[in-house]
Amino acid sequence: MIRTEEMLLNVGPQHPSTHGVFRIVLKIDGEVIKEATPVIGYLHRGTEKIAENLQYTQIIPYTDRMDYLAAMTNNYILCHAVETMMAMELPERAEYLRVIVMELGRVASHLVWFGTYLLDIGAMSPFLYAFREREVIINLLNEISGGRLTFNYMRVGGVKWDAPEGWLTKVREFVPYMREQLAGYHDLVTGNEIFMARIKGVGTYSRETALSYSLSGANLRCTGVDWDLRKNEPYSIYDRFNFDVPVFHEGDALARYKCRMGEIEEALKIVEQAAAQIPEEGAIMAKVPRIIKPPAGETYVRIESPRGEIGCYIASKGKKEPYRLKFRRPSFYNLQILPELLEGENISNLIAILGGIDIVLGEVDG
Amino acid sequence: MTDESRTDDLAEEKRKAVEEAKRKAAELRKAREEKKAEADQEKEAPKEEDADLAKKKAAAAAKAKAAALKKKKELEQAGGADEKAKAAAAARAKAEALKKKREKEAAPGEDTDADLAKKKAVAAAKAKAAALRKKKEQDPDEKAKAVAAAKAKSAALKKKSGTGDDEKAKAVAAAKAKAKAAAAAKAKAKEKEEEPEEVKPSLNQPILDRYLAIIRENLGDDLLEDAYINRLAKDVPTLVAKIDSYFKLAQFLKYNELLAFDYLSETHGTDFETHMEIYNHLYSYQNNQSVALKVKIDREKPVIQSITPLWTGANWPEREAFDLLGIVFEGHPNMTRIMMPDDWVGHPLRKDYEPYDVEV
Numbered sequence: 179m180i181r182t183e184e185m186l187l188n189v190g191p192q193h194p195s196t197h198g199v200f201r202i203v204l205k206i207d208g209e210v211i212k213e214a215t216p217v218i219g220y221l222h223r224g225t226e227k228i229a230e231n232l233q234y235t236q237i238i239p240y241t242d243r244m245d246y247l248a249a250m251t252n253n254y255i256l257c258h259a260v261e262t263m264m265a266m267e268l269p270e271r272a273e274y275l276r277v278i279v280m281e282l283g284r285v286a287s288h289l290v291w292f293g294t295y296l297l298d299i300g301a302m303s304p305f306l307y308a309f310r311e312r313e314v315i316i317n318l319l320n321e322i323s324g325g326r327l328t329f330n331y332m333r334v335g336g337v338k339w340d341a342p343e344g345w346l347t348k349v350r351e352f353v354p355y356m357r358e359q360l361a362g363y364h365d366l367v368t369g370n371e372i373f374m375a376r377i378k379g380v381g382t383y384s385r386e387t388a389l390s391y392s393l394s395g396a397n398l399r400c401t402g403v404d405w406d407l408r409k410n411e412p413y414s415i416y417d418r419f420n421f422d423v424p425v426f427h428e429g430d431a432l433a434r435y436k437c438r439m440g441e442i443e444e445a446l447k448i449v450e451q452a453a454a455q456i457p458e459e460g461a462i463m464a465k466v467p468r469i470i471k472p473p474a475g476e477t478y479v480r481i482e483s484p485r486g487e488i489g490c491y492i493a494s495k496g497k498k499e500p501y502r503l504k505f506r507r508p509s510f511y512n513l514q515i516l517p518e519l520l521e522g523e524n525i526s527n528l529i530a531i532l533g534g535i536d537i538v539l540g541e542v543d544g
Numbered sequence: 545m546t547d548e549s550r551t552d553d554l555a556e557e558k559r560k561a562v563e564e565a566k567r568k569a570a571e572l573r574k575a576r577e578e579k580k581a582e583a584d585q586e587k588e589a590p591k592e593e594d595a596d597l598a599k600k601k602a603a604a605a606a607k608a609k610a611a612a613l614k615k616k617k618e619l620e621q622a623g624g625a626d627e628k629a630k631a632a633a634a635a636r637a638k639a640e641a642l643k644k645k646r647e648k649e650a651a652p653g654e655d656t657d658a659d660l661a662k663k664k665a666v667a668a669a670k671a672k673a674a675a676l677r678k679k680k681e682q683d684p685d686e687k688a689k690a691v692a693a694a695k696a697k698s699a700a701l702k703k704k705s706g707t708g709d710d711e712k713a714k715a716v717a718a719a720k721a722k723a724k725a726a727a728a729a730k731a732k733a734k735e736k737e738e739e740p741e742e743v744k745p746s747l748n749q750p751i752l753d754r755y756l757a758i759i760r761e762n763l764g765d766d767l768l769e770d771a772y773i774n775r776l777a778k779d780v781p782t783l784v785a786k787i788d789s790y791f792k793l794a795q796f797l798k799y800n801e802l803l804a805f806d807y808l809s810e811t812h813g814t815d816f817e818t819h820m821e822i823y824n825h826l827y828s829y830q831n832n833q834s835v836a837l838k839v840k841i842d843r844e845k846p847v848i849q850s851i852t853p854l855w856t857g858a859n860w861p862e863r864e865a866f867d868l869l870g871i872v873f874e875g876h877p878n879m880t881r882i883m884m885p886d887d888w889v890g891h892p893l894r895k896d897y898e899p900y901d902v903e904v
């Protein structure tokens with residue numbers, strides 16, 4: 179007679195496949211997970227508390243450190259919230275530069291996800307390819323902002339630096355290069371039978387569950403919800419570009435993979451169009467008062483980050499510091515579904531499911 | 545001294561005065577809160593004084609005008625065309641300050657300076673509150689104006705209740721009031737510019753009206769404390785629920801077939817010092833519409849029903865609000881800390897939070 183008993187297994191917070199300092203306590207029976215309890219907060223830095231004593235421009239570097247794989251969208255959400263409150267109009271060139279860097283950031287972020295996810299489930303070489311291409315993007319962003327990951331590039335009313343000479347040409351040249359590489363990824367991974375067998379039908383949930391859990395981004399679109407804030411609640415100048423929103427209906431890890439790979443292609447389309455339309459000359463900053471004081475009141479805005487819906491709530495009392503600043507961090511919301519997905523799963527699927535959600539711990543912990 | 549450096553000095557003085565006045569106003573605000581109960585009984589007092597002292601005030605005003613003219617001349621000499629407008633505003637403020645001073649001097653002997661100052665502060669605060677109440681539709685400029693005016697008043701008063709007998713102190717008080725008045729004038733000018741825009745009803749007004757009609761039809765009249773369009777947040781229709789009907793309303797918003805807010809985009813709490821507040825942003829994929837649902841909670845006893853049974857996604861955000869603000873959500877499946885360690889003392893995002901450290 180074989181007798182099994184429940185065992186507690188602790189994963190993290192220093193486990194490489196948790197992509198940061200994420201800890202999960204598993205109750206397992208043999209190899210089957212009975213209960214999973216995520217423990218977060220290891221990277222909580224109190225950004226929202228700190229921000230209450232900072233001027234709006236001073237908060238921007240802190241946003242870089244939330245979702246450090248796609249810091250441009252974080253920069254944007256804060257600036258966008260303040261600009262919404264102050265009803266500010268931005269110069270054309272600034273809008274285009276913002277869109278280009280945000281979409282490049284989206285590609286870079288998805289490349290990291292692609293590489294590390296494949297690494298998690300046992301494929302080494304895609305990681306090396308993905309990081310090679312990501313390096314090109316990082317260099318481009320470094321050239322325009324002076325930072326490789328923490329850009330601090332945007333300001334309320336525009337952007338800090340104009341594109342250096344020849345930068346836009348490099349961006350235009352990058353698009354076809356990236357498309358070529360992407361085709362290579364599909365040859366290498368997407369058609370791969372082992373890969374398909376590994377993640378097809380893993381971590382499946384329904385449309386209703388996804389909505390109930392407030393999931394967003396690819397985690398929502400993989401269940402058939404056609405929802406992208408760039409399309410459905412256009413902000414900035416996204417209504418000027420032609421692009422599709424990849425939507426799949428299976429709700430499993432493979433559908434999420436396809437969504438994100440599709441998003442890389444769509445992001446490249448946007449970069450291509452923006453780099454073609456951008457005005458040659460022009461201001462990169464709107465006329466902004468020296469001290470930014472949004473009117474008293476409150477605002478909540480949301481945009482589409484690579485990980486989903488990132489939002490920013492500001493309660494202002496008309497002072498130069500926010501009275502209360504709150505970020506709706508998509509990774510934080512998306513991660514909530516993990517215990518439900520893991521229940522009854524085999525322990526070998528833990529990493530495949532966790533990786534599929536695509537979290538960044540800096541953002542989970544805020 | 546050259547003309548230029550003189551203007552610079554003036555500007556510097558003004559800036560300093562503003563800072564000083566702000567600090568003083570903050571102090572006053574504190575005193576005001578403590579004396580709120582007392583103040584309610586005495587609310588008629590300032591009015592009576594006003595009637596009694598009209599004559600003296602008139603005299604003071606005349607004097608102030610003369611002083612203002614002198615000041616204006618000085619400023620004109622110092623150059624700068626826009627200085628004129630400022631000087632005018634300054635004169636007005638000066639007159640106000642002087643008026644107040646006269647009032648105070650003529651007040652009955654048993655009223656100490658401190659008492660009077662408090663009374664005045666209460667009156668100012670009341671005026672401010674009334675102005676704010678009037679502006680239900682969010683109007684930051686009006687608010688700013690009212691606040692600036694109240695601040696100028698209280699700053700002037702505060703000054704009077706201090707020593708303030710020598711010429712120097714007077715000059716400082718005048719400068720302070722001047723700065724405040726300038727701010728108020730600016731706010732006024734700005735308000736004028738935006739007035740036509742304000743008249744136009746928001747495109748989302750019909751949507752809000754529709755929500756309200758559906759809610760009234762099904763749940764009656766007494767669920768909402770307030771409902772307005774939040775112009776600062778892309779014109780989102782905003783509902784402020786009464787604390788007792790918060791869960792009922794949330795439930796209705798989710799399950800009513802016409803509203804069907806099936807997606808919770810965001811939920812969090814805020815400490816407004818006078819009260820706590822929960823802010824939810826809901827979205828309906830069926831109607832492609834948003835609504836903000838807010839509820840005000842007693843700060844001393846921050847308890848509210850959890851909406852996690854309705855939207856599972858509210859689970860962690862509500863734990864976050866509990867952890868960082870101390871709001872307790874009834875009916876939540878796991879009301880424990882999420883960001884801070886379990887043995888942490890206090891709730892960091894509260895405005896009165898003091899870090900507790902055993903080693904200090």
